[in-house]
Amino acid sequence: MSLTIALAFVLAPQDLVLHNVRVWTGTDAPWRGHVVVKDGRIAREGAIAPTGVESRDLQGAWLMPGLQDAHGHLLLLGSAIEEVDLFGAKSYAEVVDRVQRAAARTKSGEWIVGRGWDQNLWPDAAMPHHRDLSAVTTDHPVWLVRVDGHAALANARAMAGAAVSKSTQSPSGGEILRDEVGEPTGVLVDLAMALVPQPTPSPQAVERRLLVAQQQCFLAGLTCVHDAGVDEGVVDWLIAAADRGEWRLRTHLMFAAEQTEAIRRGPRASSSGLVAARAVKAYADGALGSRGAFLLQPYADKKGYRGLPLSAGLQEVAQLCADVGMQLCVHAIGDAANRKVLDVFEATRFQDGQRERARWRIEHCQVVAETDRARFVALSVIPSMQPTHLTSDMPWARSRLGEERISTAYAWSELLGLGLPVAFGSDFPVESVDPRKGIFAAVTTKATPDGEPLRKDQQLARVDALRGFTRHAAHAMFAEDDLGAIAHGKRADFTVFDRDLSACSEDEILQARVVLTVVDGRIVYEAGK
Numbered sequence: 001m002s003l004t005i006a007l008a009f010v011l012a013p014q015d016l017v018l019h020n021v022r023v024w025t026g027t028d029a030p031w032r033g034h035v036v037v038k039d040g041r042i043a044r045e046g047a048i049a050p051t052g053v054e055s056r057d058l059q060g061a062w063l064m065p066g067l068q069d070a071h072g073h074l075l076l077l078g079s080a081i082e083e084v085d086l087f088g089a090k091s092y093a094e095v096v097d098r099v100q101r102a103a104a105r106t107k108s109g110e111w112i113v114g115r116g117w118d119q120n121l122w123p124d125a126a127m128p129h130h131r132d133l134s135a136v137t138t139d140h141p142v143w144l145v146r147v148d149g150h151a152a153l154a155n156a157r158a159m160a161g162a163a164v165s166k167s168t169q170s171p172s173g174g175e176i177l178r179d180e181v182g183e184p185t186g187v188l189v190d191l192a193m194a195l196v197p198q199p200t201p202s203p204q205a206v207e208r209r210l211l212v213a214q215q216q217c218f219l220a221g222l223t224c225v226h227d228a229g230v231d232e233g234v235v236d237w238l239i240a241a242a243d244r245g246e247w248r249l250r251t252h253l254m255f256a257a258e259q260t261e262a263i264r265r266g267p268r269a270s271s272s273g274l275v276a277a278r279a280v281k282a283y284a285d286g287a288l289g290s291r292g293a294f295l296l297q298p299y300a301d302k303k304g305y306r307g308l309p310l311s312a313g314l315q316e317v318a319q320l321c322a323d324v325g326m327q328l329c330v331h332a333i334g335d336a337a338n339r340k341v342l343d344v345f346e347a348t349r350f351q352d353g354q355r356e357r358a359r360w361r362i363e364h365c366q367v368v369a370e371t372d373r374a375r376f377v378a379l380s381v382i383p384s385m386q387p388t389h390l391t392s393d394m395p396w397a398r399s400r401l402g403e404e405r406i407s408t409a410y411a412w413s414e415l416l417g418l419g420l421p422v423a424f425g426s427d428f429p430v431e432s433v434d435p436r437k438g439i440f441a442a443v444t445t446k447a448t449p450d451g452e453p454l455r456k457d458q459q460l461a462r463v464d465a466l467r468g469f470t471r472h473a474a475h476a477m478f479a480e481d482d483l484g485a486i487a488h489g490k491r492a493d494f495t496v497f498d499r500d501l502s503a504c505s506e507d508e509i510l511q512a513r514v515v516l517t518v519v520d521g522r523i524v525y526e527a528g529k
Contacts, residue, residue: 014040014521016492017055018063024502026065026470026485035063037492037521044488054523061515062500064466065485066223066250066493067435068473070384071363071425074227074251075234076115076149077216078209079201080429084114086144090121092128099144100136108139111158111199115429118147120289120396127177130155130186143198148287148430151189154196159184162196171195173310175292190286190308207237214249218525220434221495221514224250226384226425226477228329228363229281231255232262239277242270248524250493251275252477254329257282257317266324274520278478279327281363282317283310285337288366288393288400293334296369300402311340318348322358327478329361329384335369335405338362342375356380361423361476364389367401367409376420382476383415384423387441387465388431394454395447412442412468413458423476424468439465439501440509449507462502492521 016037023031036043036050049055084102089095095117102112119127133142134156141158145151154164166183170176174192177185188195201209217225230253241247255263257280267278286292286308291299294307314330321328328345332338341362350358361382366389376383390410398406416422426438440446442465445455453459460468467484474484482491496516501509517525 014492015050015053016518016521016523017049017053018494018496019049019055019057020060021058021496022060022062022500023486024062024064024466024500025487026467027487029487031486035486035494040492040520042486042488042490042492056516056523058496058515061496061498063486063494063496064501065470065490065495066483066517066519067221067469067495068224068226068477068483069217069222069425069428069433069435069469070226070423070473070476071228071386072225072428072433073229073430074210074213074217074225075206075230077429077433078211078213080115081212081216082209084112084144085116086114087116087147088121089117092117092119092122092132095128095144096132096136099133099142103137103140106140110140112137112140112142113144113198114142115145115149116147117144117153118289125396127185127187128153129179130159130184133186143196146290148289150287150292151187151290152193152196154186154188156186158196159186164188164195168195173308173312175308189290190292190310203233203237206234210234210238211246214247216433217249218517219514221497221517221525222249222433222435223493223495223517223519224252224473224477224483226252226254226279226423226473228254228331229256232259235262235268235277238275239268239270242272242275247275248519248522250483250519252279252479253277254279254281255326256280257313260320263320263326264324267326272520276477278325279329280317280321282314282328282330284314284330284332284341285310285334288333288397291400293367294337294340295334295367295401296336296339297405299400300405301399306336307334309337309340311337311344314341314344315347318344321360322348322350322354327359327361329363331363333364333366335367335372338365338368339372342372342379342381345379345381346375359476359478364427365415366393367405368411368415370408373411373415373418376415377418382423383412383420384425384476385410385412385415385468386425386427386431387412387438387468388426390445390454390458391441391447392431410455411458413460416460416464421472421475422468423473424465425473435469436510436512439469440506442468443509444506449510466502492518494518
């Protein structure tokens with residue numbers, strides 16, 4: 001009996017009063033006075049603040065609907081914090097140095113895993129060769145994942161253990177990069193990465209990393225994450241953790257497409273609905289940075305090469321999702337991949353009226369042929385895009401795509417102009433988990449405050465950028481009735497900043513400080529506490 005009572009207390013929706021606060025409702029309707037939360041939902045404007053409940057004087061801070069990230073990877077975020085950090089390395093020598101220092105404190109024979117290298121940041125912008133890495137890591141197998149997660153560098157010991165050699169053939173949908181004499185360089189792209197089996201983290205490590213990622217999201221002001229591509233074990237743990245009050249981040253889960261039996265069983269959720277698994281993540285191609293994105297015409301910087309199509313079996317996955325009522329979300333970066341996904345969606349059989357309600361999504365939509373954009377509307381497809389991909393990619397994307405294609409890429413303003421809800425996210429840990437950077441990128445198309453706009457014609461009005469991380473992200477997870485705006489009856493998910501992101505200067509967006517993060521009326525992060 002005592003356990004049941006304690007659990008009910010943990011899960012009970014919260015009451016809260018926020019005084020002395022400026023409110024952006026996310027709609028044209030203003031809000032005057034304090035914000036009252038009753039049973040985890042927003043009370044009517046002007047509601048009398050009850051006594052004896054938790055309250056905060058926010059001293060004029062600015063409250064908005066809870067920020068969402070419509071495409072992130074929670075376990076990878078937690079893992080990246082524990083693994084060797086290669087983000088921002090300015091040369092391959094710096095990568096090798098960071099790994100060598102990690103090797104010095106790692107027991108002989110144990111794996112060294114790192115993430116975040118990007119050859120586009122290096123002086124020669126060339127893919128690495130394992131030689132230098134292997135010379136300083138003879139006692140350890142090493143696996144270093146590229147920033148986009150679509151390529152990795154293995155050292156000699158890791159390749160030897162996996163029997164990857166000169167005679168090993170590249171698998172369909174993957175590529176083993178080779179040097180001038182045909183030997184593997186250690187770089188494996190997309191499905192070739194599976195040739196080197198990775199050490200599986202323990203259940204305890206998975207739980208620890210997820211909880212670390214949750215806290216990082218709260219610190220950044222995120223109240224909800226759409227987690228793109230998880231296995232059934234993670235789904236089950238998150239649902240159970242939400243039911244016992246340990247997991248408090250609202251989470252829209254996408255099963256990895258390989259989890260066929262889990263998908264066949266259909267949607268599932270925690271008792272409160274805080275965590276729901278009703279979507280599936282599949283792939284149609286790789287990434288532009290590693291030349292895995294599948295293009296209609298060859299890469300401008302690799303003659304005759306169009307990238308790696310990864311759409312084998314996609315039609316079967318799509319039909320299964322339609323049959324069992326799961327939302328399908330497909331990674332597509334290149335214009336050929338986006339066209340293929342639209343073709344698959346069009347060929348999928350739905351029951352009458354179900355296509356519009358399915359809210360299927362294309363994740364990334366970085367290069368979409370102009371003739372294909374209207375098909376998003378015709379097929380009721382939601383573009384799920386990451387503004388910081390623009391600012392990270394554009395310095396080198398021009399060399400991949402050429403002038404003509406680059407002028408049409410990352411076209412979120414044009415897709416929004418078609419009347420589509422464009423959901424925004426970050427793809428963390430590929431990019432920063434910080435949503436301020438995404439808002440800044442969407443508004444300015446600049447990488448830094450003193451930089452040049454990279455796609456000035458795609459710059460969004462402030463309100464449209466904010467809605468990408470709120471209302472449109474909520475729509476993309478079937479939650480617009482509960483989330484994405486400040487209004488009577490909505491869920492009490494709030495992000496509170498020290499300044500008005502809807503009206504401050506562009507530079508101030510990046511300077512804004514998170515004051516409170518609130519989910520279901522529970523304060524999950526408070527600055528200074």
